[in-house]
Amino acid sequence: MTSESQGLSRGMHLGGSTRGEIVQPIMELRNLNVYYGDFHAVRDISLDVGANQITAFIGPSGCGKSTVLRCLNRTNDLVPSARVTGGIDYRGHDLYGPSVDPIEVRRRVGMVFQKPNPFPKSIFDNIAYGPRVTGMKLNKSETEDLVEHALSKAGLWSEVKDKLDQSGFALSGGQQQRLCIARAIATSPDILLMDEPCASLDPIATSLIEDLMLELVNDYTVVIVTHNMQQAARVSDRTAFFSAKIDDAGQRFGHLVEMDQTSKIFTNPSDSRTEDYISGRFG
Amino acid sequence: MTSESQGLSRGMHLGGSTRGEIVQPIMELRNLNVYYGDFHAVRDISLDVGANQITAFIGPSGCGKSTVLRCLNRTNDLVPSARVTGGIDYRGHDLYGPSVDPIEVRRRVGMVFQKPNPFPKSIFDNIAYGPRVTGMKLNKSETEDLVEHALSKAGLWSEVKDKLDQSGFALSGGQQQRLCIARAIATSPDILLMDEPCASLDPIATSLIEDLMLELVNDYTVVIVTHNMQQAARVSDRTAFFSAKIDDAGQRFGHLVEMDQTSKIFTNPSDSRTEDYISGRFG
Amino acid sequence: GGTNTDTEGAASAPAASSSEIRIDGSSTVAPLSAAAGELFKAENADVNVSVGTSGTGGGFKKFCAGETDISNASRAIKDEEAAECAAAGIEFTEIIVANDALTIVVNKENDWATCLTVEELNKMWAPEAEGTITSWSQIRAGFPDVPLDLYGAGTDSGTFDYFTKAINGEEGASRTDYNPTEDDNVTVQGVEGAQGALGYFGLSYYEENMDKLKAVEVDGGAGCVAPSIETAQAGTYAPLSRPLFIYVSKTAAARPEVLAFAEYFVANDEAITTKALFVPLSPEQVTAAEAAVAGLK
Amino acid sequence: MSDSSRSISTSDFSLRSSSPRIGERIIRGTLFSASAFSVLITIGIVWSLLVPAIEFFRQVPIMDFLTGTRWAPRFKPASYGVVPLLIGTLWTTGIALLVAVPFGLGSAMYLSEYASDKTRRRLKPVVELLAGIPTVVYGFFAIEFVTRVVLKDWMGLTVGTFSVLSAGLVMGVMIIPTVASLSEDALSAVPLAMRQGSFALGANKMQTTLRVVFPAAFSGIAAAVVLGISRAVGETMIVALAAGNKPNISSNPLEGAQTMTGFIANAALGDSRVGSLEYDTLFAVGLLLFTMTLIINFISIRLVRRYREAY
Amino acid sequence: MSVATNWSIEGKNHEKNFKSIIFLGVLWLSLFVAFLFLIILLVTTAMNGWGRYDMRLFTSYNNTTPADAGARAAILGSLFVVSVTALMAIPVGIAAAVYLEEFADRSKWYNKVIELNIQNLAAVPAILYGMLTLGILTILGLKNKNVVIGGSLALALLILPVVILTTREALRAVPQEIRDGSLALGATEVQTVTKQTLPAAIPGIATGTILAVSRAIGEAAPLLLLGALVFITYDPNGLLAGFTTMPIQIFSWTSAAQEEFKQVAAATSMLLLAILLSMNGVAIFIRNKFAKRW
């Protein structure tokens, strides 16, 4: 297996470009710790998410990638046992500050999930739902424009424009996932989080979504969690490698091993554990 | 990513040995086709399973690896919609012949599943279950001997010998998986099928199981399905690479791309699709 | 008969809107009131009559609480009950509306008991009989050794009070190991079902079920007498013939429809008792009843 | 890593909530009250039973009530031993279980282990229909058909109009769906992997069902049976119609007997004077019934929880 | 090339051995007995009511003469009482279920109490709800207990736990992804419930509530305690009007002296069964039609 055979497009092939090097942080995690009840799941994460970049979280299963991602739009608040310490700065505001409304946060930080999860509504209503619940007062034609815009951005418009009133379930898996991305875009978020967005898709749909991410990053900041290292290598500017350790008390916990330009992580990581993981020696 | 970094132990490092080259087929699949209802899931599979070898099935998700594996001990019979055409020769007998009793087949061809599935019984009874239902008439001490033998073979005896009457659920994931292997061994099968036996295990448990497979192959024939190419490379003698295609009617189906010595598949495959897959260009 | 003028007069009296007359009490008397209600409603469509079956005691409880307008009773009101009414400020008038003969019934296949004396009945039903008198052979020498299976009125009914007083000498004194039921009709089924069964209830129920049951003559000291309309009216069917009552609340009678109903009940007594299969009033009883109704005005 | 001063911040950017969302809080409050209301119901039941029952136990020692063998609250002399009613309840419940457990469990095993998906989807609702039949209709059927035709004519038994046998049999059929449906849930909840494990060892369907699936689902099945018991103990109309009204300590199921519920229904028809001792018996028996079903139900909840936790 | 030995995988079929066949037979029998019973019950009841399947059943009131007796008051009473029951129980039940399933923090003791309490209420014998209602009506100072509102209250209390439990079941069947998706778009929790979860759960809720209401229609015991066993010859015309219902009327006719009353009872039973079977049918239809949407 040679490095030439890797399908590395962004982080690695553009390794020489400025992308991924200059970081204009839009979110800064400072000593983030997450607990589920008594279980201290993720410890002392500090990292920056760069604006208009794609940041990838990789690492073995259970190392806390999803947990950290969910902190970025406070969806962990919905897990009753979850508790967060440390801070996240989002455009200079403390995301966990007392006067912060998590709902407001989620309106700015959108999320796309592993399994496509369209609502049991028409394609049109799937897209229009976000603007409606966030209280955008749009008239009919404005809504129509927005739906078209969001679907176009997600590269789905041409495929569905004649069947907007069909159920979102009637689409293929890849289309559903793009519908979910369009849905997230429709509320004009600032940041888009994606938790293994291609895990349940076939290769063709996956490559469509990857292209889409590269498109979206022009307007948005994107953070993805992926199990697929090739994917991280192909699309991301910067990669954070998480791993799991056992503490003295025998508890397994997730931590950040290193974060760097994607090209660096994949060719010349600073930490040997990263290299081991990337080269398939464990996991 | 360099080839040196791969943990290749059996198929590749022993690539020069005779293992994997000389094939004494214990099972021969001839133009096997599997249908689920109208869906022609797997098409025209022909391959040999060598006696006292480890055969690995690899390929992207949904390409039919599990489906083919399940044909080898007729567990597909339990899926009401499943239908099989073509033939499997097992030691000269047609596995799908009219007078063949599938239960008899399953007594000879054991199976271990992706997720450890111990019975809600004591460790002892988990092992003794197979001999009991297959009608072996054993007295108490014979049963005890058999349990000890099976657990020893599975490398679990020393860990559990003092708690044989505890529930099988009380073991760790890796121990549970070894319990399931011991359970399968206890009926003295001819062939052992394993469908992603390490998928839900941590790296340490995984390597224990891999060692165990290498042990077992001295006495048994082993067929494993794995998603982990490194694992296939590490343990198997021969590897079958499956993939999925779309037929003219737009239906996705699984087929065999090639089968060969593991070392050959991983270093010098005949088919470019195999190379693409192995090098991570798709999937 | 000559009742039409009465009812027409009454029919014009109630208010135009529909109104309800609530009746409750003895399940024995209930069919009588229900029949009266049916006939009355045929001429007074806007008056609704509901008839509950809480038993005589239960009926008086509701009656004295002001919940009902008329109470059906198979025995006269007790002093405590009357006191309860008085305490609640409910004045009432007692009207005898029909006669009944408590009929002792046995299974059709029972060919030995054709006439029983009061003493024999007492032997069967006395509190001392509980757990000891279990076979017909213990009642009279010569009766077969068939297990005795007794059915009787529920303890809240006037029938129970009446029967225990007549047979056992004290109200409420009875063996308990029999099948008590508020619903006399359960007795019909019970007695029909077992060869050694015996039960008692109003004559009307027997007449309804003559094909299923057999009535026993009763010897109250003056020879065997069969229960019938004649013997009941004449009082010779002793001690088990009795009058049936309704109690009308004076407060309720201020409502024209209640008064009209009471008048109608008495004026059409013969038709009503016939429809409900009871023994009609004798002429003297009619006169008394008319006087009682007149007192309501 | 970058210096935080370089992070993007916009002055008019805020994460405060844009509206106070008072409506949300009102709705949440309303929803909470609705569920808290259920606690009021329980308190109400306990209160409505306990107050008169305490009055009753002031006059009748609780041990006399629980251990007395003569139930004659309205006779002279009166006595208040609830044992005959308990025995009546025991009879009908026991007979009902003898019907419901084997047939319910058999149906559940067939539906869960043998029937195809399609068959199960068609047959299960039909079995559940048995639970939808009004108990009055069952009672009517018990008298008219089971007692008269089956027991008397076909089997030639010397049975009266009322018998605990007839009431129990019919009640057993009534609770078949309770047992079948919940057992089926428990059996289906056993992970497929466990069956596969058994089949892969060469076990056949019967062996798999009896030796792997059944033991794995045992606590769920036990819960189903226990819930069936509580249904049987609390059932009123069937026993009121078919079991008779005679408090009876008998060892003969062909005789009639009064159950606790039967007594309550019968006494309610009679409607004694409020405040009288006889009236309060109603509530003493009601309280006993409530306590019994409460205990039974707690057992059932425990058992269900156990099997839910297992997988 | 294959390793041919003289062993065989052919043999007696282990699924068709004696024990297995007997076992399957026993299972079949269990199911068959249930069906047989259902059929016999329907047939005998239908036959018992022969001759009374005509309009009189719907148009005539009860009568002391069996030939003239009809179930009009009982039918209307049942419909009226059950409608009011549904109006009381369904909104409260759904609200409680939504709270418990969507908002309640399970680790809080009071939510645990509520949850356990509802499970228990579901198993409380029906007749005790009659006693409870008796108590409530006494406190409310209602002299006449046998009124529509009283009967409805008893039945509503009775089916409330059932409505709550089935609604929760239906809400639970809505995949968590739907909620996550909505919340991630910045919808509030209440918006998520009203716009996503509840609409998605409607088929399940409908199924559950229909079955609960059908239970209320068939229930007699609690009403018996309120004194609904009355002879009534008028339509129930208000919440405070007296009433009787079909099951109560059947009960009273079943124990009536005249054989002909049993006919009317059977005919009314058939009507009641027809209503219940069609309600069950609708519920099953909804369940099957909308099941497994995800």
Ligand SMILES: Nc1ncnc2c1ncn2[C@@H]1O[C@H](COP(=O)(O)OP(=O)(O)OP(=O)(O)O)[C@@H](O)[C@H]1O
């Ligand atoms: N809701 C929860 N309650 C309790 N523990 C949780 C919860 N969610 C996650 N965890 C635990 O926190 C740890 C990190 O989980 P997380 O899902 O973030 O891992 P991950 O890196 O995303 O793994 P994967 O690649 O499998 O998705 C794990 O040990 C997991 O079991």
Ligand SMILES: Nc1ncnc2c1ncn2[C@@H]1O[C@H](COP(=O)(O)OP(=O)(O)OP(=O)(O)O)[C@@H](O)[C@H]1O
């Ligand atoms: N019971 C079934 N009914 C219908 N289709 C099935 C069934 N089992 C598998 N399939 C289909 O058959 C195809 C092959 O599935 P199979 O499980 O054999 O793939 P696989 O290679 O094992 O994939 P994975 O790596 O995800 O386990 C897939 O398209 C799958 O959806």
Ligand SMILES: [Mg+2]
């Ligand atoms: Mg994750």
Ligand SMILES: [Mg+2]
């Ligand atoms: Mg598979």
